[in-house]
Amino acid sequence: MKRDDVVGALLRMDVRPSILEDFPALPADVEGLLIYGSQARRDAVPGSDLDVLALVTAQRPSTDSGYVHVSYYTREQLSTGIGTLFGAHLKRDAKIVWDKHGHLTRAVGDMGQVDTKRLLARAWSMSGLFTSLERDLPKYLSGLLRQARYLLRSCLYAQAIADGAPCFSVRELAVRHGDPYLARLLASRQPGEATAADLEQCLSRLHGIIGEFPPSEHGSLEATVVNEWGRPSDVLSMAFMALGTTGTTSDYAEVEKVLL
Secondary structure (H helix, E strand, O other): OOHHHHHHHHHHOOOOHHHHOOOOOOOOOOOEEEEEOHHHHOOOOOOOOEEEEEEOOOOOOOEEEOOEEEEEEOHHHHHOOOOOHHHHHHHHHOEEEEEOOOHHHHHHHOOOOOOHHHHHHHHHHHHHHHHOHHHHOOOOHHHHHHHHHHHHHHHHHHHHHHOOOOOOOHHHHHHHOOOHHHHHHHOOOOOOOOOHHHHHHHHHHHHHHHOOOOOOOOOOHHHHHHHHOOOOOHHHHHHHHHOOOOOOOHHHHHOOOOOO
16 A cells, blocks of 8 residues: 555544654555554544554564654564453554455454453563663663553553553543643653653552562663573563664564563
8 A cells, every 4th residue: 555545544534634744655565554542532632643553574663753653563463462451452442544455454353352460460570670770770761761651551551441441541541540640641752851750750650550570680671681682572572672772773673562
């Protein structure tokens, strides 16, 4: 599907033209395309990103262009989303833009229910990366904050599902928790530089949900990547992204997707 055809389809789905000006050219092996998040729910506000998922035949890193974020998944990678928060998010909110062979539609339909206990256990395991801050700060503050925000947001979504009231909007979470600051803290796009105060806020709230973090097995982010390399895992993927290398080298495409 050509870029102009994709943009035309998204315009018909009421995505703002100003956002689509930055829509990138897509690889030739794209077999399907969907959008999810606030643009798909039609509750986007000015500054909201357009979240796009492209089904491809070869692994590659995600890309950002303006307000357009494109994640690339193979069928095998997408199948790991079954029973996860990410899968539930897609099943609830996703809108199919194009599906050449029907594989993307079937994959989304197969996502099923979230195992919230397993999700929180995985989040707890990954939280060990935040117990070596004396070695990792300030160098990796930006990446650590990004991943802390991701874990906190995911755990709050999981809590909402466990309570029988699914929610995938940070603004709605803020309303439910009576905490306007939460919407700003959890937003994927931040107005300024990463701060230690925001990291502390995220980790404090995360601690309140999953309990005491496990100690780091390797003592630092860099050591985690070195020691875990060759055995893909949640911890390796999280450490790699916290280092800030996502999308900057082809090696990242060899690291499994983190699908909470």
